[in-house]
Amino acid sequence: MRVPSFRPLAAALLSTALLAASPAFSQSREAAPLSAAALEQAAQLRERATQDGTAYGLIESLTTEIGPRLPGSEADARAVAWAKARLEALGYDKVWTEPVTFPKWERRSEHAAVVGAHAQPLVITALGGSPAGDVTAELVRFDSVAALEAADPATLRGKLAFVDVPMARSRDGSGYGAAGPVRGRGPSIAARKGAAGYLMRSISTSPHRVANTGITRFDADVTPIPSAALSLPDADQLARLLTRGPVQVHLALDVGWNGEYTSQNVIGEITGREAPGEIVLIGGHLDSWDLGTGAVDDASGVGITMAAGHLIAQLPQRPRRTVRVVAFANEEQGLLGARAYAEAHGGADVIAQHIVGAESDFGAGRIYGFNTSAPAGQRATSDAIAEVLRPLGIDYLQDKGGPGPDISPLAAKGGAWGWLGQDGTDYFDLHHNANDTFDKVDPDAVAQNTAAYAVFAWLAAESEGGFGSAPKTEATPEH
Missing domain, CATH: 3.50.30.30 (Glucose Oxidase; domain 1)
Incomplete structure (x- = not known):
């Protein structure tokens, strides 16, 4: 595994100072419900993540030790055990599984x-x-x-x-x-x-x-x-x-x-220090088709989001809200793990507790764009996140994006979404075919993705503001 070397902490501090000095950052900091300390921590987290090889190592481990993970196969069960063990080893406060039953x-x-x-x-x-x-x-x-x-x-x-x-x-x-x-x-x-x-x-x-x-x-x-x-x-x-x-x-x-077969959603949490019942959700899907080893679809998403949570867990204090990472079961055959999660956690009385959700399920290319579903008047936190993401080469594209596949069942119930748009120019050269293997994964692009997800999850969890999650009311049928 090729892991980039750490740059001196001075580089991270310099980046933070330059960012804080920019007018756009200053305006966002004044408007956003985020402290200066949280924004500075986010910039340092960003720099650390770009030099961290945890996500790349997780992708290598999942694709090498488990291989293809067809829902309902023997490898499906081994993948669940792998994800649970890795989350525990990565320092998550709570790790558990929830059943997902489907035809095999x-x-x-x-x-x-x-x-x-x-x-x-x-x-x-x-x-x-x-x-x-x-x-x-x-x-x-x-x-x-x-x-x-x-x-x-x-x-x-x-x-x-x-x-x-x-x-x-x-x-x-x-x-x-x-x-x-x-x-x-x-x-x-x-x-x-x-x-x-x-x-x-x-x-x-x-x-x-x-x-x-x-x-x-x-x-x-x-x-x-x-x-x-x-x-x-x-x-x-x-x-x-x-x-x-x-x-x-x-x-x-x-x-x-x-x-029929019963698999599991595998869930890890970094418990919020002040508002543990408010959840920022990130994740990917654990299953894959059986022709390659599911490296870009979606071992990369699993590795990126698990590593992002791990880096947040290493900070001096827990975020204000809970960061939850989900490795969803059986996305490939109809978002079945995501639907089960939404059924269990997306009731009208709790949907607003899911502050925002974002999924990495579009390969391992570099992220080029960011947006959220926050409505006008509730975009201060999104604006602040966009400024901290900008040094990663990520543009704030307020007319783009949507929920990831496994976030869409929650979004349909009124949950807010974040979009971290990856460059998928070459993604469909690999998607669902035998060439979806680990050698196609770029460690530098994965590190950039990890940095983006870590910044997004940390600031969303640290913020006092929201993104507009609220139960959707059923439309009255027209007569």
Whole structure:
């Protein structure tokens, strides 16, 4: 493990002095419900964190000792034990687990090939939630989900639907949302039209011959069909073959649901010295898909947030409020750990006690932007945090961001969110495929992330102000 060396404390003190001297910082300090001592401590914490290798070491440990962590697998249980032991060793005041029960999906084997005159193997992976099946059928290509929806069922009956939609590369991951219906809705549409199976171009930007998995869920009114994703080069290969005439493909998947499993959300707390019932929540998700070792999705988020809490625990005094770190169970198959947490902790009587939440679940790239959901008139703490984050190269982008996936169930109940936006330009080269391994993680970028989360959590917990958490009232139905 490569760990950057510590810089002298003088550098941290100089940085603090320069920051305090800036007009923007002074104005924020005067307006924000934060003491000068808390802001100075935050700047020192920022400098220390950029030189700390704890997060990188945790990512290395989780991906090496546990490896891929498919929900419901034997590795899932080992990951829970790992997270509990690490939180205890990192100096958290309280560590516990909370159960999360869900159906268990398994991948046993998968194979696909072109058959006939142009016979050749294809690189595919089953979509999570796919049933088993062995299909040999003619391929019918569509260049959009809309085209699939418009297709005459007679053209698809007994055939393999192939939806070939490229994903755009972007820093903020917006291309993923645009391509999402190919995996989320495509299999159900194809099944409803009588297709025997479903193939899709991976939701990916990787130029390599790796296929990207991910969850799909079939509508209740259809019989599920075997569904898989192709690597981008293989999707291109099929498109070229189809210009030469009809193409037959053999798809064989031995996968499927197999009973129920109970995993755990793993939770660590640094108890607040004055307001222990008020919670600043940060975290990532502990599970991963099974093709790589889940390094950027989401061992990095787990390591970053665990390390941020650890650095706060090493300060001379506990923060005013409680800092809670959660390693969520089974995010990949539908935010199931997050939903269980929100059910247990997101009641109308307690949602306001979750002052703000932020999740690291977009890889290990450097953070470039910060924002919160605090409404106008309640942004003083956010303004102060933004100033302390600025030396990390993080801009205050007040029109950007949103809750992380595992924060969204709390946000739906009225919980405030913080956004620490990572550069995801290359994230979808790795996301949900076999190349998501530890060697892709940059220790310097991880240290910058850790510094940002430590500053955010410390100042949010130390502040007297809030971010607007309040129970959401149900809208009155229109008649």
